[in-house]
Amino acid sequence: MTRDDDGTSVESTAVGDEPATGDANGRAPSRRSLLGWGGAGLALGAVAAGGTAVALRPGSDGRPAVPDDTLGAAVPFHGTHQAGIATAVQDRLHFAAFDVTTDDRAELIALLKAWTKAAARMTAGAAVGEGAVGGLAEAPPDDTGEALGLPPSRLTLTFGVGPTLFEKDGTDRFGLKGRRPEALIDLPRFPGDNLDRKRSGGDLCVQACADDPQVAVHAIRNLARIGFGRIAIRWSQLGFGKTSSTTPEAQTPRNMMGFKDGTRNISGTDTAALDKHVWVGGRDGPDWMAGGSYLVARRIRMHIETWDRTSLKEQEDIFGRDKGEGAPVGEKRERDEPNLKAMLPTAHVRLAHPDTNGGARILRRGYSFTDGTDGLGRLDAGLFFLAYQRDVRNGFIPIQQSLARDDVLNEYIQHVGSGIFAVPPGVRDKNDWWGRELFGRSA
Secondary structure, three states: OOEOOOOOEHHHHHHOOOOOOOOOOOOOOOHHHHHHOOOHHHHHHHHHHHHHHHHHOOOOOOOOOOOHHHHOOOOOOOOOOOOOOOOOOOOEEEEEEEEEOOOOHHHHHHHHHHHHHHHHHHHOOOOOOOOOOOOOOOOOOOOOOOOOOOOOOOOEEEEEEOHHHOOEOOEOOOOOHHHOOOOOOOOOOOOOOOOOHHHOOOOEEEEEEEOOHHHHHHHHHHHHHHOEOOEEEEEEEEEEEEOOOOOOOOOOOEOOOOOEOOOOOOOOOOHHHHHHHOOOOOOOOOHHHOOOEEEEEEEEEEOHHHHHOOOHHHHHHHHOEOOOOOOEOOOOOOOOOOOHHHOOOOOHHHHHOHHHOOOOOOEEOOEEEEEEEOOOOOEEEEEEEEEEEOOOOOOHHHHHHHHHHHOHHHHOEEEEEEEEEEEOOOOOOOOOOOOHHHHOOOO
């Protein structure tokens, strides 16, 4: 493996680089294509196969070849905020938390730059680097290929950094200790937590959401591949059947317990609520987080078999809503204003309501999961809870303290995995990259 003068791995960077051949915009051919030109046969093969790849999974301009409305739209990657937070929730999830295995700051920065380029391409429906086919026959392809021919499927990739990136075991690993946000706290242990260290924490995270599970899996797989030797996946979670919606005009999803979930979730178009509860403000500090958000991820196991033996009346009392319409206790419609005092003091909706928690609100993007069965034949299923907020100290923590202490639903669920991440603001343009403001513009 060779390196540029700045310590960047040339081979690794090329994986997330622009297409191989020079184009009408004058972009130079990559290292891989130069190697390929060593023989006419290889060159011709690359052109022919590359043409096929472009037809299926384009292309140098990153635009899908087929109209969005027929095969799944592309969500813009660049913007003030990262996509995948206020964005209308997609149907599928692949979430991954990573350990950074290199101690070299320059290598980490090079990785984040390569990740950003690859993410921009994949969310546009394009292949990573030179694609899955058409490259040098003697080398592994830049792209793993399982998304060839698939539309963008509204893929979003949302990037975050965990507390251990700033300091781990008392060591300031990358010179970032002084830049850790005060809001990026170590979450307290809540009553009933049974957290598995193998499903918790992480230096980095990427949330991949798409309407096609293969597109989401492809994205995480390629990012992991690009980072080989510098990062390793610590844990990951597949999800389906969104359990919250950021589009209140759409039908409210149901969770694995059969109840509508997220009726009062923050709308992705409610800019006032987003500014108040989700986006980090300029005065919140630190500067590099302005426009970002804080993510809490929790793997919540549901004791499905026990729940399925519970009477309908008890299930509805536990939630504080009826199971069919989703209306709060004593009301007729799902979106009727709940009368909290009409519910049991231990009802889930009552305890989670902003009026019970000093007005605290969070933006949820949870998904259901099933990971087969455990050793006793019980379904390993539940909710993978994802919530974004401006400050977890005023968002997730007071709500979860209330729920963990009193929620009667705790008899049927258990939190078994946990992570907290600072999610920087959006990538502004093609020269920007994930974490640039964190590491400093001179990086």
